[in-house]
Amino acid sequence: MPEAPFRRALLVEDELSLSEALKAVLEDLGMAVTQVTTLAAAWAEASGPGEGHDFVLLDRNLPDGDGLALCSRLREAGYGGAVLVLTAEGEVESRVEGLDAGADEYLAKPFSWEELEARIRALSRRSARGAGAGAAETPVTLWMTDLDRLRIRGPKGWIELTPLEYKLAARLIGSKGAIVGRAELLREVWGFQMLIPRTRTVDHFLGRLRRHFEDDPENPKHFLTVRGAGYRFLP
Numbered sequence: 001m002p003e004a005p006f007r008r009a010l011l012v013e014d015e016l017s018l019s020e021a022l023k024a025v026l027e028d029l030g031m032a033v034t035q036v037t038t039l040a041a042a043w044a045e046a047s048g049p050g051e052g053h054d055f056v057l058l059d060r061n062l063p064d065g066d067g068l069a070l071c072s073r074l075r076e077a078g079y080g081g082a083v084l085v086l087t088a089e090g091e092v093e094s095r096v097e098g099l100d101a102g103a104d105e106y107l108a109k110p111f112s113w114e115e116l117e118a119r120i121r122a123l124s125r126r127s128a129r130g131a132g133a134g135a136a137e138t139p140v141t142l143w144m145t146d147l148d149r150l151r152i153r154g155p156k157g158w159i160e161l162t163p164l165e166y167k168l169a170a171r172l173i174g175s176k177g178a179i180v181g182r183a184e185l186l187r188e189v190w191g192f193q194m195l196i197p198r199t200r201t202v203d204h205f206l207g208r209l210r211r212h213f214e215d216d217p218e219n220p221k222h223f224l225t226v227r228g229a230g231y232r233f234l235p
Helices: 016-028 039-047 067-076 092-100 113-131 163-174 182-190 201-213
Strands: 008-012 032-036 055-059 082-087 105-108 144-146 151-154 157-160 223-226 230-233
Touching: 008 016, 008 039, 016 032, 016 113, 032 039, 039 055, 039 067, 055 067, 067 082, 082 113, 105 113, 144 163, 151 163, 151 201, 163 182, 163 201, 163 230, 182 201, 182 230, 201 223
Parallel strands: 008 032, 008 055, 055 082, 082 105
Antiparallel strands: 144 151, 151 157, 223 230
């Protein structure tokens, strides 16, 4: 049996008969499938505890809004899996909107099951080339911040933090990969109005974040120090 293109799929489709047919196709390809019918349910599933999904099959026209809003929100939260958007609209403008929202592929209804399967497999190959061998077998963690509870969701699930740990982590995650200087962090997180040359406050707290979130704190993959420049976060 051929290897599954992705391991876990989130299927967001409100037309129940179509949803069941799509689920059957995805399961035939070897994927575990979670079905939801609204944007709210999809977001709750994506941001909740659990293993996570490495593929999202998303209808654009949903009862509580445009599916592209979910796509944009997922990308802003750091989701790195593949997203394929289904729509009844086939115009160029609609396809551009989908790609701009962060979709990887756009398929207009009506479509053939063969075309759907081909596009899913093509997405899997592109994901593997972009992330290295074996990437298609590994679900991408959706990083989430929760200010109300001072917690962040990473590879190990939700982690509750101290207020300063949370402020530092949220600031770096919000930078979306950009380098943030030490003076900027001291000012924004700790409220220092002038640079204290010898303080290792940022490094100390960064070490705490690594112990919380990294598999190997000595060789971090997410909360990084950029020598001579500052700090950055990679999902």
